[in-house]
Amino acid sequence: MAVKEHLCNINSYSVITTHFSELNDNKKVILNKKILIKDGLITYKLVDGVSDNSFGIEVAKMVKFPQEVIDNAIDYMK
Numbered sequence: 001m002a003v004k005e006h007l008c009n010i011n012s013y014s015v016i017t018t019h020f021s022e023l024n025d026n027k028k029v030i031l032n033k034k035i036l037i038k039d040g041l042i043t044y045k046l047v048d049g050v051s052d053n054s055f056g057i058e059v060a061k062m063v064k065f066p067q068e069v070i071d072n073a074i075d076y077m078k
Contacts, residue, residue, distance in 0.1 A: 002072035002073035003056070003069060005072070032049060033046045
């Protein structure tokens with residue numbers, strides 16, 4: 001939610017992929033895809049399905065996302 005809000009606030013055109021159904025405001029789901037995790041490693045291959053893993057906070061920290069957005073995301077997870 002925090003990243004989606006941030007992208008909306010800066011008027012960014014985006015494709016948002018997530019396993020959080022709450023982000024789908026209009027309730028219209030076209031495709032459910034997930035990144036394949038194989039032997040504990042992220043393969044970056046899209047496969048059908050809904051993810052049961054979440055690495056968003058860790059990835060956001062690694063790429064130096066704005067701390068305010070990271071903090072917001074952590075709050076949403078509580």
